[in-house]
Amino acid sequence: MSKLSLPKDKIKFVLLENVHDNAVAYLRQHGYENIDVHKGALDADALKDAVRDAHVVGIRSRTKLTEDVLKAAEKLVAVGAFCIGTNQINLGAAKHLGVPVFNAPYSNTRSVAELVLAEIIMLARGIPRRNWISHEGGWDKSAKGSTEVRGKTLGIVGYGHIGTQLSVIAEALGMKVRFFDIVDKLPMGNAAACMSLKELMETSDFVSLHVPDTPQTRNMITDTELGWMKQGAFLLNAARGQIVDIDALADHLRTGHLAGAAIDVFPVEPASVEDVFESPLRGMKNVILTPHIGGSTQEAQANIGTEVAEKLVKYSDNGSTVGAVNFPEVMLPVHVGGARFMHIHRNVPGVISKINDVFSRRGLNIVGQYLRTDEEVGYVVVDVDGIIEPGMGVRRDLEAIEGTIRTRFLNCEEP
Numbered sequence: 001m002s003k004l005s006l007p008k009d010k011i012k013f014v015l016l017e018n019v020h021d022n023a024v025a026y027l028r029q030h031g032y033e034n035i036d037v038h039k040g041a042l043d044a045d046a047l048k049d050a051v052r053d054a055h056v057v058g059i060r061s062r063t064k065l066t067e068d069v070l071k072a073a074e075k076l077v078a079v080g081a082f083c084i085g086t087n088q089i090n091l092g093a094a095k096h097l098g099v100p101v102f103n104a105p106y107s108n109t110r111s112v113a114e115l116v117l118a119e120i121i122m123l124a125r126g127i128p129r130r131n132w133i134s135h136e137g138g139w140d141k142s143a144k145g146s147t148e149v150r151g152k153t154l155g156i157v158g159y160g161h162i163g164t165q166l167s168v169i170a171e172a173l174g175m176k177v178r179f180f181d182i183v184d185k186l187p188m189g190n191a192a193a194c195m196s197l198k199e200l201m202e203t204s205d206f207v208s209l210h211v212p213d214t215p216q217t218r219n220m221i222t223d224t225e226l227g228w229m230k231q232g233a234f235l236l237n238a239a240r241g242q243i244v245d246i247d248a249l250a251d252h253l254r255t256g257h258l259a260g261a262a263i264d265v266f267p268v269e270p271a272s273v274e275d276v277f278e279s280p281l282r283g284m285k286n287v288i289l290t291p292h293i294g295g296s297t298q299e300a301q302a303n304i305g306t307e308v309a310e311k312l313v314k315y316s317d318n319g320s321t322v323g324a325v326n327f328p329e330v331m332l333p334v335h336v337g338g339a340r341f342m343h344i345h346r347n348v349p350g351v352i353s354k355i356n357d358v359f360s361r362r363g364l365n366i367v368g369q370y371l372r373t374d375e376e377v378g379y380v381v382v383d384v385d386g387i388i389e390p391g392m393g394v395r396r397d398l399e400a401i402e403g404t405i406r407t408r409f410l411n412c413e414e415p
């Protein structure tokens with residue numbers, strides 16, 4: 001087994017937000033026993049305390065890894081987002097600190113698409129209101145306001161992994177699918193692209209949002225965009241709460257312009273199960289409110305637990321950054337024997353030749369070198385032949401190179 005910069009029992013994992021047990025099991029199977037597990041998310045101060053001596057932090061969508069928190073975690077080498085969205089993490093700050101962030105881009109895709117499809121049918125049949133009435137002892141047995149979804153138009157905003165899954169299963173029910181994306185996308189089945197968001201909003205019976213939280217998508221759906229929607233149409237949001245102006249949505253529901261909505265994500269979400277959920281949509285009988293559970297199925301959480309833990313172990317054990325969302329991706333062959341050095345640096349001229357010089361000055365032969373850069377940082381992995389004696393000063397000299405952010409090494413004593 002490879003020796004790491006730090007022995008495995010000294011590498012501390014802190015997992016928050018009820019990350020699935022599969023993650024802990026996978027880490028243990030790979031020799032990582034020093035794991036702190038927290039059930040919920042933590043506020044900024046408690047979070048800083050919890051991550052202060054962590055080497056790896058695992059979170060879901062509620063934990064805010066701001067620059068401040070990342071800087072407080074002085075030993076941090078990697079972050080695992082056990083979900084799809086990574087907007088809760090300051091990805092740029094993490095990169096500049098030499099910290100790759102890994103997520104699970106597909107493991108809960110299907111769960112979100114299934115929930116949205118079910119909600120489309122529930123909304124079309126007026127189930128939120130009828131369910132409420134029945135619970136109160138009423139009996140609203142009528143076809144008024146109820147329709148099939150067959151033949152209706154579903155407009156999907158953001159035609160990525162979730163949007164395309166939804167497209168396929170909605171067509172299987174006979175829906176007509178249209179989509180809007182800022183990137184050219186291959187339409188699934190008979191789906192058709194719209195030239196603009198306006199065109200999509202004006203022509204859809206159901207509009208479902210599946211864009212990430214970015215500066216462009218924040219407040220993407222305001223009073224103006226809602227105003228483009230057909231009389232009696234429905235809005236679904238299982239993407240991120242900041243995308244929709246929730247007060248404007250409440251107004252359009254109150255006036256009866258929109259017939260209903262299904263909302264899973266909110267501008268402000270309770271940090272824990274003890275907190276009260278506040279929203280202008282509460283009490284509206286034509287609205288399905290769910291507590292950010294689009295991806296919360298047994299299957300999705302189990303798969304995410306294993307998938308992200310695997311990426312973290314790969315990075316810790318051999319330096320691979322494949323699947324990192326904020327970092328140059330270096331795919332590495334399985335590492336057997338020999339010393340391996342990992343060097344993360346600001347992307348300034350001359351670093352590679354200085355790295356090579358550190359080895360050549362000591363007569364050490366480089367047998368493999370893997371390099372990826374983006375505009376801001378570079379990540380180089382160097383495999384070296386020959387004996388690296390403790391105290392040779394390799395690490396010291398690598399760290400002295402201007403622009404160095406972080407170094408790690410495998411299979412040699414403090415070099």
Ligand SMILES: NC(=O)C1=CN([C@@H]2O[C@H](COP(=O)(O)OP(=O)(O)OC[C@H]3O[C@@H](n4cnc5c(N)ncnc54)[C@H](O)[C@@H]3O)[C@@H](O)[C@H]2O)C=CC1
Nearest residue numbers: 084085158159160161162181182210211212238239294295
């Ligand atoms: N409710 C929940 O529990 C869950 C919510 N999500 C949310 O769903 C989002 C989407 O997930 P995926 O489909 O996996 O992401 P994805 O990255 O595969 O797809 C997003 C699509 O949106 C498009 N897009 C980006 N900006 C846009 C804009 N301004 N206008 C139109 N299109 C735009 C992209 O080009 C891409 O095709 C995630 O970022 C996350 O925030 C994801 C999983 C669970």
Ligand SMILES: O=C(O)C(=O)COP(=O)(O)O
Nearest residue numbers: 060061062083084085295
């Ligand atoms: O995967 C995502 O982006 C989600 O929004 C799911 O978040 P969660 O893991 O349920 O907190």
